[in-house]
Amino acid sequence: MGKVLSFLLIVLFFASCSEYQKALKSEDVAVKAKVANEMYENGKYSKALRLYEQxxxxxxxKPQAERIFYFYSKSYYLTKQYYLAAYQFENFAASYPKSEKREEASFLAAECYYRLSPRFSLDQVDTDKALTKLQKFIDLYPNSEYLPKANEYVKELTDKLEEKAFKIAKQYHDIADYRFEYATAIKALDNFILDYPGTKYKEEAMYYKFDSAYKLAMNSIPSKKEERLNVAKTYYNSLMKFKADSAFKDKADDKLAMIDKELQQYSKQ
Structure with missing residues (x-):
C-alpha cells in the first residue's frame, strides 16, 4: 500500500510540474490563470507569481483583473519581495477603490515597508516611509480590524527611531575630548530630550548632558570656568529633580563634589 501511495504521489508531482510548464509556455491566458490560481492555493507562491507576471x-x-491582481500582489508578499509587494498593493488599492480587499491591500502595503525597516543602526528611510504609510492607513481606516497591528507597528518603529536618535546624541558625548566637542555633545543631548520628552532614555540623556557640561567646565579657560561650573550644577539639579534615585546618582554626586570644590575658589575672591 505504501509503495502504491508513493507511486501515486510521484505521478501527481510530475503531472503538476508538466501542467505548470505547459501553462508557462501557453498563449491561452485562461489556462495560465487556472494553473496560477491552483499554484497559489497550494502554497506554491513562486510558481504562481511567474504566471501572474505573465x-x-x-x-x-478586464473584469477578472481584480482577483488576478490581488493574488499577484499577495504572491510578492508571501515570497517576501516587499518592495514589489508594496508597489502592487498600492496599485491595487488605487485601481479598485470599491474592492472588499482594498482595506487589506492598503494595510499590507504599509506592512511591507514595516518589514523593510532595518535595524536601528542603519539608514532609516524605509522606517520613515513605513510610519507615513501606517499613519495614512490609520487615518483612512480608524475602525479597521488591522488597527491594533498598525498601532503596534507604529510604536515599534517609533521606538527604533528614538533609540537611533539617542545613540547618535550619546555618541557625541562618548567621543568628545575637547571643549568644543563637549559643547556639541550638550547640544545634541539637549535636542534629543526636547525631541523625545517622554523617552525611556531621558535619565541617561540627562546624565550624559550633565557629564558633558562637567567636563566642559573642568577643562574651561579661567574666564569661563565659573559660569560653566554653575551651568553644570543646574544640569545635576535637573537630573536629581527628574529622578532622585537615579542609577547615575553616585557618579553624579562625585562630580558635583568636584564642581563645589572648584567653585570655592570663586567665593573667596
Whole structure:
C-alpha cells in the first residue's frame, strides 16, 4: 500500500510540474490563470507569481483583473519581495477603490515597508516611509480590524527611531575630548530630550548632558570656568529633580563634589 501511495504521489508531482510548464509556455491566458490560481492555493507562491507576471498585462482593465491582481500582489508578499509587494498593493488599492480587499491591500502595503525597516543602526528611510504609510492607513481606516497591528507597528518603529536618535546624541558625548566637542555633545543631548520628552532614555540623556557640561567646565579657560561650573550644577539639579534615585546618582554626586570644590575658589575672591 505504501509503495502504491508513493507511486501515486510521484505521478501527481510530475503531472503538476508538466501542467505548470505547459501553462508557462501557453498563449491561452485562461489556462495560465487556472494553473496560477491552483499554484497559489497550494502554497506554491513562486510558481504562481511567474504566471501572474505573465497574466498581468493581458488582464489589465478586464473584469477578472481584480482577483488576478490581488493574488499577484499577495504572491510578492508571501515570497517576501516587499518592495514589489508594496508597489502592487498600492496599485491595487488605487485601481479598485470599491474592492472588499482594498482595506487589506492598503494595510499590507504599509506592512511591507514595516518589514523593510532595518535595524536601528542603519539608514532609516524605509522606517520613515513605513510610519507615513501606517499613519495614512490609520487615518483612512480608524475602525479597521488591522488597527491594533498598525498601532503596534507604529510604536515599534517609533521606538527604533528614538533609540537611533539617542545613540547618535550619546555618541557625541562618548567621543568628545575637547571643549568644543563637549559643547556639541550638550547640544545634541539637549535636542534629543526636547525631541523625545517622554523617552525611556531621558535619565541617561540627562546624565550624559550633565557629564558633558562637567567636563566642559573642568577643562574651561579661567574666564569661563565659573559660569560653566554653575551651568553644570543646574544640569545635576535637573537630573536629581527628574529622578532622585537615579542609577547615575553616585557618579553624579562625585562630580558635583568636584564642581563645589572648584567653585570655592570663586567665593573667596
Amino acid at each position: 497574466l498581468a498585462p493581458a488582464y489589465k482593465g
